[in-house]
Amino acid sequence: MVDLYPPTDPYDSGFLDTGDGNRVYYEQLGNPGGKPALAVHGGPGSGASRRPSRAWDPEHYRLVRFDQRNCGRSTPHAADPAADMSLNTTQHLIDDMERLREHLGIEKWLLSGGSWGATLILAYAQQHPARVTGITLQAVTTTRRSEIDWLYRGAGRFYPEAWDRFRDGVPAGERDGDLLAAYARLMENPDRAVREKAAADWLAWEDAVISDEPNGQPGMYSDREVDDQIAFVRICAHFFSNGAWLAEDQLLRDAHRLAGIPAVLVHGRHDMGSPVQTAWELAKAWPDARLQIFEDSGHAGSLAMQEAARAAVEEFKHR
Numbered sequence: 581m582v583d584l585y586p587p588t589d590p591y592d593s594g595f596l597d598t599g600d601g602n603r604v605y606y607e608q609l610g611n612p613g614g615k616p617a618l619a620v621h622g623g624p625g626s627g628a629s630r631r632p633s634r635a636w637d638p639e640h641y642r643l644v645r646f647d648q649r650n651c652g653r654s655t656p657h658a659a660d661p662a663a664d665m666s667l668n669t670t671q672h673l674i675d676d677m678e679r680l681r682e683h684l685g686i687e688k689w690l691l692s693g694g695s696w697g698a699t700l701i702l703a704y705a706q707q708h709p710a711r712v713t714g715i716t717l718q719a720v721t722t723t724r725r726s727e728i729d730w731l732y733r734g735a736g737r738f739y740p741e742a743w744d745r746f747r748d749g750v751p752a753g754e755r756d757g758d759l760l761a762a763y764a765r766l767m768e769n770p771d772r773a774v775r776e777k778a779a780a781d782w783l784a785w786e787d788a789v790i791s792d793e794p795n796g797q798p799g800m801y802s803d804r805e806v807d808d809q810i811a812f813v814r815i816c817a818h819f820f821s822n823g824a825w826l827a828e829d830q831l832l833r834d835a836h837r838l839a840g841i842p843a844v845l846v847h848g849r850h851d852m853g854s855p856v857q858t859a860w861e862l863a864k865a866w867p868d869a870r871l872q873i874f875e876d877s878g879h880a881g882s883l884a885m886q887e888a889a890r891a892a893v894e895e896f897k898h899r
Contacts, residue, residue, distance in 0.1 A: 584890060587632035588643075595655075596646075596680050600667050604676050605653035606646040608684070609633050614642040615713075615897065616686045618677065620693030620701050621645075622719075625815030627652025627808070635890045640897050644689070646680060648673055648700075651811050658811035661770055665818045670825045674704045681711060690896050692889075694718030695854065695879070699824065699831065702862075706837040714899055715843040715869075716892040719851060719879050720859035722831040723824040731853050732760060732820070735789050738852065742788035749781030764817035767810070776806060779813040789853045793878025800880060835865035842899060843869035844892035846885050848877025 590607035597603055610633070617636065621628045628645040636643045649668045650658035657663060677700075681689065690713050691701045698717040705712045721727060736743025747755050750762035766778035786801035802809065827833075843866065847859040856873055863871035877885040 584894075585634050585636065585638055587634055588636070588638040589632050590645075596676065596683055598649075598672075598676060598679065601656070601664070602649050602667060603655045604646055604649060604680065605655075606644060606680055606684075609643045609645070610636060610638040610641045612642055614640050616642045616644065616684075616689035617893075617896075618681075618689050618691050619643060619645045620677075620691060620697040621648065621652075622693065622695035622697045623651065623812060623815060624648060624673075624696045624700075624819050625651045625658065625812040626696075636893060637897060641893075642686075644680070644684065644686075646676075649676065650815060651808075657807065658814045659807035661768070661772075661775075665768075665814070668815065668818065669822075670700065670703055670819070673700055674707055677704050678708060678711070687711070688713045690714045690716070690893075692716040692893065695721055696723065696819075699723040699826075702831045702838075703826065705841060706831065706834045709837055709839075709841060712841050714896045715838075715841060716889060716896070717843065717845045718847070718881065718885065718889050719854055720845050720847050720862055721854045722829075722858055722862065723820070723826060724828050724831075724858075725823045726828070727854065727858060728760070728820045728823065730855065731789065732785070735852055739788045739791075742785055746781060746785035746788075749778060758821065760817055760821035763813070764821045767814040767817050775810050775814070779806075779809040782813045782817070783809060786853075790879050793848070793850055793852065793880050794876050795880045795882050796878060797880065832861055832865050835862065838866050839868065841868055842896075844888075844895070845869055845871045846888045846892070847871065847873055848879065848881065848885060849873055849875045850878040853879045 593607035595603040647654040698720045754762040783802035790796040874885045876882045
C-alpha cells in the first residue's frame with residue numbers, strides 16, 4: 581500500500597452531548613482552516629478508525645471522524661446492557677451528524693465512507709443535500725431488506741455449513757423465523773455469557789461470508805475485543821432486524837435528491853456480502869455519480885480499490 585501523506589493525529593477531540601443521555605465522540609485532523617470532510621464508519625457499530633490518517637492531505641483537509649452512538653468511544657457503550665437501543669436508529673445518527681456539523685461551525689462537508697457508512701451517508705445527504713459538497717463511497721449498500729436477507733440468509737447457499745451454525749445460534753423454536761430479531765433478543769439478555777456467545781456466532785458468519793474473497797482474511801470481523809464484539813453485534817442486530825427504519829428502496833427511490841452532488845462509488849466485483857447490483861442501481865439513478873468496479877476486490881477491498889478511493893479524495897480537493 582502506498583501512503584500518500586505522513587501520519588496525521590487529531591488536533592482536537594471531544595464529546596457531543598445529544599441531549600438524551602448519549603455522548604458522541606468526535607475528533608478533527610489536518611488543517612483547521614481546510615476543506616471540511618466527514619469520515620463515516622461502517623458496521624453499524626464498528627467505530628471510527630483509531631489509526632493516524634494517511635489518505636487525507638493534512639494541508640488541504642479538515643477531516644472529522646466520529647464514533648456513532650453506543651460504539652467506539654461514544655457513551656453509553658452497547659456492551660453495557662443498560663444502554664438504551666431505542667435511542668439508536670438511522671434518524672438518530674442522521675441528527676447526530678447534523679448536530680455535529682453545527683457544533684463544529686461547518687457550513688458544508690465532503691462525506692466519505694463504506695458499507696453501512698454508505699447507507700448512512702446516502703440517508704443524511706438525501707435529508708440535507710445543501711450541506712454536502714461531494715461523496716465518496718466504497719462497498720456500496722442501501723440496507724434494503726432484500727440486501728439484509730441476502731447477507732444473512734441468501735448467501736448461505738454458498739456456505740451452508742457456516743449458515744447452519746449461524747441459524748443454530750438462536751433457540752430451536754426461533755430457527756425458522758426471523759433470525760435477526762432472534763439475535764437481537766439474545767443481545768438484550770441480561771446474562772453476559774449469552775450475549776458473548778451470540779456475538780461470537782454472528783461474527784463467525786460474517787467471517788465466513790468474506791472467506792473466499794480475493795483479500796478476505798480469517799477473523800476479519802471477529803478479531804476485536806469482546807466488549808466491541810458485543811457492541812457491534814448488538815447494534816447490527818438492532819438495526820438490521822428493523823430494516824434500518826428505511827422503506828424498501830427508499831435510498832434508490834430518493835436518489836433524485838442528490839442531484840448536483842458529485843460522487844465516486846467504488847465496489848468489488850466479488851463482494852459476496854454486498855453484491856455489486858446495488859452499486860449499479862444507485863449509479864443508474866444518480867447521474868452525478870461515477871461507479872468503478874474492481875475485478876480483484878470483494879467487501880474487504882484491494883490495493884486497486886483503496887487507491888481509487890484515495891484518488892477520489894484527491895480529486896475532490898479541487899472541486
